[in-house]
Amino acid sequence: MQHDERNLDLDFLLYCAGANKQILSRKDCQTEVNKQAAIRAIVCLTALTATLSGSYAFYTVFASKAIAPALGSFWGLVIFHLDRVFILSAKKKKNDFFGQMKVLIPRLILVGFLGVTVSKPLELKIFETNITEEITREMEAIQAQIKNNEKEIAQNKNRFVNQPPQTVGLSKQLEILEELAANDPTIGKISLFIILLFVMI
Structure with missing residues (x-):
């Protein structure tokens, strides 16, 4: 055997x-x-x-x-x-x-x-430990960048929220008005009526 x-x-x-x-x-x-x-x-x-x-x-x-x-x-x-x-x-x-x-x-x-x-x-x-450490560092860097972006967005948001609409530049207001007139026929007709009224005056 x-x-x-x-x-x-x-x-x-x-x-x-x-x-x-x-x-x-x-x-x-x-x-x-x-x-x-x-x-x-x-x-x-x-x-x-x-x-x-x-x-x-x-x-x-x-x-x-x-x-x-x-x-x-x-x-x-x-x-x-x-x-x-x-x-x-x-x-x-x-x-x-x-x-x-x-x-x-x-x-x-x-x-x-x-x-x-x-x-x-x-x-x-x-090299599992080294790879994990490198991934952790990259994730921390990404999270830090996200926090910085969120902080910047929050600052800009507070600035624009606290800023009166009248302080926006004239050209920007005219641009917004044209967009509103193009999207809403009623606003477009009212805008045209006001222009004609002042022309006639």
């Missing part, structure tokens, strides 16, 4: 590294075992990190302790298989320069994307 469990563990670990069990069992390939073990560790560690960071990222979005681990585990599984595909593609790359570049460029792009998606949630968690 224990032998079967060890075989299952070995098969899984070799699957992680993209290695062939039959080939590694050959005597001339024993030196590759440590190399495949290192690859296996990197793949598993990357998947684990992706799971943790993905769970935190999804928790910040959904704020659910049930949804975040499920989606984080799915994200870790996706990263695990993508990383394994990278390893398999590297093992099958061609010897010529252009063949290597065809394999290398897509891998570099995807690796960069994975690096950002895996590391950013962890960075947010690590």
